[in-house]
Amino acid sequence: MATRKRTSTAPEKDSTKPSTLAPPVEKNLSAEVLAALDITDTSMNPPASLEGRDHELLKKLYDGVVKARAFEDRMHSMYRAGDLLGSYYSGNWHEAISVGTMAAMEERDYYCPLHRDVGGHLMRGMPPEQIMGSFMGKSIAPTGGRDGTLHYGRLDLNTYNPPSHIPANYPVATGMAFAAKYRGEDRVAVAICGDGSTSRADFHESVNIAGAMQLPAVFQVQNNQIAMGTKLSMQTNSGSFVIKAAAYGIPGIKCDGTDVIAVYDAMKEAIDRARSGGGPTIVEAVTMRMHGHAEHDGAEYVDPALKEEWGKRDPVELYEKRLIEAGVISEEEAAETREAARKWAIAARKIAITAPMPDPTNIEEGVYAD
Amino acid sequence: MPTEEKTSYSYLEAIGAALAHELDNNDDFFLIGEDVGAFGGPFKVTKGFLEKYGPRRIIDSPIAETGMAGLAAGAALAGLRPMVEFQFADFISCAFDPIINTIARHHWRTGDAMPIVLRAPFGGRLRAGPTHSQSMETYFAHVPGLKIVMPGTAEDAAGLLIASIRDNNPVMFFENKYLYRRLSAQGSPSFEPIELGKANVVREGTDITVVTYSAGVHQAVEAAEELAKDGISVEVVDLRTIKPLDIETVAASVKKTSRAVVLHEAAEFMGMGAEIAAEIQKEAFWYLDQPVERIAAKNTPTPTSPPLEDAVIPQQPEITETIRKVAKA
Numbered sequence A: 001m002a003t004r005k006r007t008s009t010a011p012e013k014d015s016t017k018p019s020t021l022a023p024p025v026e027k028n029l030s031a032e033v034l035a036a037l038d039i040t041d042t043s044m045n046p047p048a049s050l051e052g053r054d055h056e057l058l059k060k061l062y063d064g065v066v067k068a069r070a071f072e073d074r075m076h077s078m079y080r081a082g083d084l085l086g087s088y089y090s091g092n093w094h095e096a097i098s099v100g101t102m103a104a105m106e107e108r109d110y111y112c113p114l115h116r117d118v119g120g121h122l123m124r125g126m127p128p129e130q131i132m133g134s135f136m137g138k139s140i141a142p143t144g145g146r147d148g149t150l151h152y153g154r155l156d157l158n159t160y161n162p163p164s165h166i167p168a169n170y171p172v173a174t175g176m177a178f179a180a181k182y183r184g185e186d187r188v189a190v191a192i193c194g195d196g197s198t199s200r201a202d203f204h205e206s207v208n209i210a211g212a213m214q215l216p217a218v219f220q221v222q223n224n225q226i227a228m229g230t231k232l233s234m235q236t237n238s239g240s241f242v243i244k245a246a247a248y249g250i251p252g253i254k255c256d257g258t259d260v261i262a263v264y265d266a267m268k269e270a271i272d273r274a275r276s277g278g279g280p281t282i283v284e285a286v287t288m289r290m291h292g293h294a295e296h297d298g299a300e301y302v303d304p305a306l307k308e309e310w311g312k313r314d315p316v317e318l319y320e321k322r323l324i325e326a327g328v329i330s331e332e333e334a335a336e337t338r339e340a341a342r343k344w345a346i347a348a349r350k351i352a353i354t355a356p357m358p359d360p361t362n363i364e365e366g367v368y369a370d
Numbered sequence B: 001m002p003t004e005e006k007t008s009y010s011y012l013e014a015i016g017a018a019l020a021h022e023l024d025n026n027d028d029f030f031l032i033g034e035d036v037g038a039f040g041g042p043f044k045v046t047k048g049f050l051e052k053y054g055p056r057r058i059i060d061s062p063i064a065e066t067g068m069a070g071l072a073a074g075a076a077l078a079g080l081r082p083m084v085e086f087q088f089a090d091f092i093s094c095a096f097d098p099i100i101n102t103i104a105r106h107h108w109r110t111g112d113a114m115p116i117v118l119r120a121p122f123g124g125r126l127r128a129g130p131t132h133s134q135s136m137e138t139y140f141a142h143v144p145g146l147k148i149v150m151p152g153t154a155e156d157a158a159g160l161l162i163a164s165i166r167d168n169n170p171v172m173f174f175e176n177k178y179l180y181r182r183l184s185a186q187g188s189p190s191f192e193p194i195e196l197g198k199a200n201v202v203r204e205g206t207d208i209t210v211v212t213y214s215a216g217v218h219q220a221v222e223a224a225e226e227l228a229k230d231g232i233s234v235e236v237v238d239l240r241t242i243k244p245l246d247i248e249t250v251a252a253s254v255k256k257t258s259r260a261v262v263l264h265e266a267a268e269f270m271g272m273g274a275e276i277a278a279e280i281q282k283e284a285f286w287y288l289d290q291p292v293e294r295i296a297a298k299n300t301p302t303p304t305s306p307p308l309e310d311a312v313i314p315q316q317p318e319i320t321e322t323i324r325k326v327a328k329a
Helices: A031-036 A055-080 A095-103 A118-124 A128-134 A169-183 A201-213 A244-248 A260-275 A304-311 A315-325 A331-354 B011-025 B049-053 B065-077 B089-104 B106-110 B137-141 B154-166 B216-228 B247-257 B272-287 B306-312 B316-328
Strands: A039-041 A110-112 A189-194 A217-223 A252-256 A281-286 B008-010 B029-033 B058-060 B081-085 B117-122 B147-149 B171-176 B184-186 B200-203 B208-212 B234-238 B241-243 B260-267 B293-297
Touching: A055 A095, A055 A118, A055 A128, A055 A260, A055 A315, A055 A331, A095 A118, A095 A217, A095 A260, A095 A315, A110 A118, A110 A169, A118 A128, A128 A331, A169 A189, A169 A201, A169 A217, A169 B065, A169 B089, A201 A217, A201 A244, A201 B065, A201 B089, A217 A260, A244 A252, A244 A281, A252 A260, A260 A281, A260 A315, A315 A331, B008 B011, B011 B029, B011 B049, B011 B154, B011 B171, B029 B065, B049 B058, B065 B081, B065 B089, B089 B106, B089 B117, B089 B137, B089 B171, B117 B154, B137 B147, B137 B171, B137 B241, B137 B272, B147 B154, B154 B171, B154 B184, B200 B216, B200 B247, B208 B216, B208 B247, B208 B316, B216 B234, B216 B260, B216 B316, B234 B247, B247 B260, B247 B272, B260 B272, B260 B316, B272 B293, B293 B316
Parallel strands: A039 A252, A110 A189, A189 A217, A217 A281, A252 A281, B029 B058, B029 B081, B081 B117, B117 B171, B147 B171, B208 B234, B208 B260, B260 B293
Antiparallel strands: B008 B184, B147 B241, B200 B234
16 A cells, blocks of 8 residues: 555635634523532631630641641751752742641541641641651651652552652542441541642542542542742633533532631531541642742742742641631740741651651562552 | 352453452442442443442432542541443543542552442444554553453453452553453353453463463464464463563463464553563563563554554454564574
8 A cells, every 4th residue: 555645634725715613502490500509618708716616626726737737847848958859849838728627527437638738647646757758768768768868658558659640639538538428427528739739630530530420539629829930811711610610510619718717617518428428529739839849949930929829828827826816826826836846857857867767678668569 | 240050251241240240249439430320331331230230329420530530549548449430441541640640659658549440341342543543551561559350351351450459559450452242151150250360271271371361362362272273382471460461370381382472452562562572572582582572562553444443453363473483484
């Protein structure tokens, strides 16, 4: 056979013919679709009221965000000191989301988070030196140095260690929620991703499956305005992530990700619904990424005005101020809590730094399970 | 599924019977796939399963290979034994990421078990064209942590599948769809698991070894019978499992016969033949009388039209003559 030549399939242009484009189809949404549009947006609300709240919970949330911040501060300085193998993916301004989320979960619930969720991991019981060790390739890391950086979940803590392909944790969370429903167990799976992840098939396929099967899952999108260097307007034309819930026929809640109480309330509502058989929810928590994608990234591409505006909304400071104003804690208690957290992070660094590197002699073992 | 009156069963029926056997005996085991329920699967392997086991265990998935494979990973970590059926092996490409990055390396990273079976009908000869005829084994053979099982006979299909389901590792189970209704065995299927990673000498011989798997087993046996008429004694080794690869059985056979040909349906370039030839040369170089020869598909996509597909996938005369050439060289 002769080699086939590439030919153009474009028709000849004939300007005398009218356009064959059909007129726009009228969008008639069915009653079912309209009924399914269950979207709440509290993201522009004033800070959630502390009145009538359980003080134990309020203090637990405070301790959580303070520890998360102390850990972040320590990791930033460890990066600058050259302690880490690669970079560090800062969770600054994400502390309220991680902590509010974990506080709304039960210990038996599955946690499938991403790289800026240190606060949730710490609250679940992950020792801080193990997370540090993960960024140092140390033997004390949950993978013993086989994997590193942010890939540090532990199944015995019902936390998943995601691979780099975000949001690969979304389908996994769907499977954990599936298993809970399959066995009739009272467990919910919470999966977390960033705004950029919503563009991938994993996101769509998982949320769609969980909606179709009515699985006990909550899908959280941490909208921090930018995915590496790609701003929201280039990521999607949908403007918001919570409205995607409508397309899957599930509820959505959008909240202020710098208000730990607002995050707690949104996640609690979504988790309670999942636990009681009401199926999945998309929760969008809005915040700002105050560091680069990782510490090696100076993030010069970020609009300074955006950073200045969000800079006034430090989730840890804001919450502390509210607690003091409401008389839940005193200034002295706050100072003590912060100092204790600082010392706790320093102690963890010491353990991580002195921990041994892994032994390479067994590297070919454990490829297969027995 | 075979009824009591039947005295024989097909390769497809063996697979269906093995699935039913495990569904009957382990409530943690479930099957998810596109149209595995009411439709009974594209080849009717799971016909009647939805009625018997219900929608809790036989799950029609949305068209979402990534989502399904990832769901299986989560379910396995939560203690279940998921099986994902891909309608055609060609569609596994859509799940490449969860298989490689989530499923295959999870145990090595953490020590947690990942007991999943990914089943897929593969291969050519059905005139189904370049995106419904692919052999996918070497895409995945390169990935640490996966096991790859490719039964070649109706007798082996059930035992290999049961062993795969009970294995604590992710197993890719490739069923040759050309063999589904063309192979049969006497009696009823045995549910005794067949150890993964052990090859089977299906025909003994002394002059030359043919290393093969899946449909190649039958082509090799047919060639061996033809060559026996000319006094050439061919030994046929069915690998059964591509990974782990049982090179010991292959090397022992080559040490006996001193000549070897590798036969498979996947394209030759970087195919299993390359790996097996290299391993034979490592393990049995001083026993070889001739270089190891490969018989495989041409390095093109698989065409649709019969004369074109036949020109790409190894055919009987070419197989017989290549074995004869190496045996007599």
